[in-house]
Amino acid sequence: MGAAPASRDVTSYGMGLAVPLALFFLVFFVAPLLQLLWLSLHNDTAALHWGLGQYLHFLTDPFSLSVLGSTLLLGAEVTAVCLVLGFPIAWLYQRVGPRLQTIIILIVLLPLLTSVVVRTFAWIVILGRQGIINATLQSLGIINTPLKLLYTQFGVVIALAQVQMPLMTLPLITALSRIDSNLDDASCSLGAGSWRTFFKIVLPLSLPGVIAGCTLTYAAAITAFITQSLIGGGQMLFMPMYLYQQASTLQNWPFASAISIIFLLAVLAVVSVFTTLGRMSRGYGGA
Amino acid sequence: MAEAQGGRSLVVDAVTHRYPSGALAVENINLDIKGGEIIALLGPSGCGKTTLLRIIAGFIAQTQGRIIIGDDIVDTLPPNRRAVGIVFQNYALFPHLSISENVAYGLAARGIDKATRQREAQRLLDLVQLPTMSERLPRQLSGGQQQRVALARALAIKPSILLLDEPFAALDKNLRLDMQIEVKRLQRVSGITTLIVTHDQEEALSMADRVAVLSQGKLEQFGSPSDVYDRPQTLFVNTFVGASNRMPGVVVSADRTAAKVRLDAGAEIIARPASGALTEGGRVTVCIRPEHLQFVGDETGFAGVVGMSLPLGATVVHEVTTADGSGVKISQARIGETRTLESGAAVRLAPLAPSLANAFPTTL
Numbered sequence: 044m045g046a047a048p049a050s051r052d053v054t055s056y057g058m059g060l061a062v063p064l065a066l067f068f069l070v071f072f073v074a075p076l077l078q079l080l081w082l083s084l085h086n087d088t089a090a091l092h093w094g095l096g097q098y099l100h101f102l103t104d105p106f107s108l109s110v111l112g113s114t115l116l117l118g119a120e121v122t123a124v125c126l127v128l129g130f131p132i133a134w135l136y137q138r139v140g141p142r143l144q145t146i147i148i149l150i151v152l153l154p155l156l157t158s159v160v161v162r163t164f165a166w167i168v169i170l171g172r173q174g175i176i177n178a179t180l181q182s183l184g185i186i187n188t189p190l191k192l193l194y195t196q197f198g199v200v201i202a203l204a205q206v207q208m209p210l211m212t213l214p215l216i217t218a219l220s221r222i223d224s225n226l227d228d229a230s231c232s233l234g235a236g237s238w239r240t241f242f243k244i245v246l247p248l249s250l251p252g253v254i255a256g257c258t259l260t261y262a263a264a265i266t267a268f269i270t271q272s273l274i275g276g277g278q279m280l281f282m283p284m285y286l287y288q289q290a291s292t293l294q295n296w297p298f299a300s301a302i303s304i305i306f307l308l309a310v311l312a313v314v315s316v317f318t319t320l321g322r323m324s325r326g327y328g329g330a
Numbered sequence: 331m332a333e334a335q336g337g338r339s340l341v342v343d344a345v346t347h348r349y350p351s352g353a354l355a356v357e358n359i360n361l362d363i364k365g366g367e368i369i370a371l372l373g374p375s376g377c378g379k380t381t382l383l384r385i386i387a388g389f390i391a392q393t394q395g396r397i398i399i400g401d402d403i404v405d406t407l408p409p410n411r412r413a414v415g416i417v418f419q420n421y422a423l424f425p426h427l428s429i430s431e432n433v434a435y436g437l438a439a440r441g442i443d444k445a446t447r448q449r450e451a452q453r454l455l456d457l458v459q460l461p462t463m464s465e466r467l468p469r470q471l472s473g474g475q476q477q478r479v480a481l482a483r484a485l486a487i488k489p490s491i492l493l494l495d496e497p498f499a500a501l502d503k504n505l506r507l508d509m510q511i512e513v514k515r516l517q518r519v520s521g522i523t524t525l526i527v528t529h530d531q532e533e534a535l536s537m538a539d540r541v542a543v544l545s546q547g548k549l550e551q552f553g554s555p556s557d558v559y560d561r562p563q564t565l566f567v568n569t570f571v572g573a574s575n576r577m578p579g580v581v582v583s584a585d586r587t588a589a590k591v592r593l594d595a596g597a598e599i600i601a602r603p604a605s606g607a608l609t610e611g612g613r614v615t616v617c618i619r620p621e622h623l624q625f626v627g628d629e630t631g632f633a634g635v636v637g638m639s640l641p642l643g644a645t646v647v648h649e650v651t652t653a654d655g656s657g658v659k660i661s662q663a664r665i666g667e668t669r670t671l672e673s674g675a676a677v678r679l680a681p682l683a684p685s686l687a688n689a690f691p692t693t694l
Contacts, residue, residue: 225418229422232416235410235435
């Protein structure tokens with residue numbers, strides 16, 4: 044390997060360039076995180092007495108646990124909706140002409156170009172009692188009384204799915220475009236129908252994109268404070284709002300810190316499940 | 331010979347394909363291929379040979395004409411119902427499946443049970459001489475090995491027709507020869523009617539029973555390798571297959587088997603009218619291969635001045651400039667100490683025999 048010393052030089056050069064960002068992370072991410080951890084290990088709001096009381100409180104309190112559970116469930120539901128709706132779009136993108144591709148990309152990216160607040164308010168207009176859906180269904184005579192869509196789990200999932208859709212679609216488009224189109228033809232010429240080709244070839248080979256998309260969508264959905272709060276209203280409580288209440292309204296900073304740490308660990312656990320699935324998927328496809 | 335093992339015939343009947351833009355991809359192609367034959371579709375890139383392959387496989391629906399495999403018109407069948415095996419240029423092995431899963435893929439699609447599939451996959455891997463590779467992934471194999479797997483995978487479905495799309499283009503020269511021999515051996519064993527798409531004339535001539543030469547979507551000639559090489563029917567075939575000197579001239583006299591042509595380079599030679607009768611006084615292009623020219627000591631033939639001599643190992647090629655200013659190449663076998671020619675030496679050249687010069691009417 045004659046090139047090895049040269050490539051070592053190149054990487055050390057690159058490390059030097061990363062120093063500013065590393066310092067930035069150290070000061071503005073790692074340090075606050077450590078402070079958060081330090082704070083969470085105190086039993087009183089003044090942070091004078093060390094102890095695991097905050098964690099014990101959270102883990103023995105059915106209400107807190109139900110908030111954590113419903114938040115993780117919300118993430119799973121949003122991710123599932125995004126995957127089911129996003130995959131066909133990404134698949135279609137690979138099979139249309141360049142002009143349609145531009146249109147699809149534009150539609151996919153459009154949500155990213157408007158503020159989350161604007162998008163969320165649009166959903167309030169659509170889902171409200173006098174909103175577009177209820178007005179349309181009533182004028183068609185399908186329903187007599189307005190459906191309750193806003194301030195429901197369903198409403199939050201739908202709104203979040205739309206808001207987070209690009210995070211799913213973009214990795215999927217990338218993953219699908221990496222698949223050699225000859226593989227489709229090869230599968231077909233070997234006698235496989237389109238469903239077999241999809242489940243045996245396209246889906247397994249797009250798994251890296253599926254996992255990346257799911258991880259991003261999941262992480263974004265469970266931490267989406269604005270959309271969760273506005274569409275969920277007062278009736279639905281998820282971790283970000285719970286945390287906000289404890290920190291801002293009740294000034295219980297140690298408990299809020301403990302909530303953050305637990306939430307962080309829960310998210311990391313779910314993400315590592317996705318990653319493990321991804322690693323296992325290398326062996327996927329065994330007929 | 332191999333027909334006994336059930337290679338099915340393939341008829342391409344007046345197939346024309348037009349792109350949505352209106353441009354013709356292939357135009358009125360007729361091929362009548364017997365069961366068990368190896369056919370090469372030869373032509374430069376963009377000549378429509380790959381389009382024709384994809385039409386036969388069913389990936390493209392032709393605008394006009396029919397594809398008949400055996401006794402069946404297959405035009406309405408999708409690719410997965412045609413039982414046509416394809417080896418792609420990049421092999422297109424499924425990267426996430428093991429070698430034996432790749433080979434067994436077509437059998438699984440046909441609902442064959444796992445034990446039979448594994449047995450059959452192993453039999454085919456033995457056939458392509460990769461018996462110990464079944465558990466590996468495609469990326470762990472070399473290019474030549476991947477190609478053997480691609481062949482085994484295509485053969486596993488017992489296809490009625492085997493299509494090979496530029497199968498050897500990605501292999502280096504030594505390996506290419508091995509694989510060409512290997513493919514020919516497998517084809518003889520299985521007796522499957524085989525179509526090889528290639529732009530490599532040596533490959534086409536060495537492997538195929540018959541060669542179909544295509545240019546700009548049209549079939550130029552369909553015949554045995556020696557027909558195509560020795561008796562080209564068109565100027566394109568003469569210059570595309572093998573090297574050829576093109577010398578302009580005027581017909582002095584002509585009948586059906588021979589024409590006397592006055593070359594612009596300054597000699598009268600006898601040439602074979604390659605595409606039908608020639609008219610006296612008409613302009614023609616005479617094609618003579620470099621290996622069919624000789625130096626002559628007398629006053630026959632045409633004069634020229636040696637430009638450069640290239641010793642290519644077994645042969646020596648001399649570049650000669652003729653009186654009308656055009657360049658002519660002459661190739662000589664290197665026997666003992668072939669005389670080397672000084673640059674600027676005056677020489678005279680003539681064809682070895684009249685039948686080795688082909689005359690084509692010049693189209694203006």
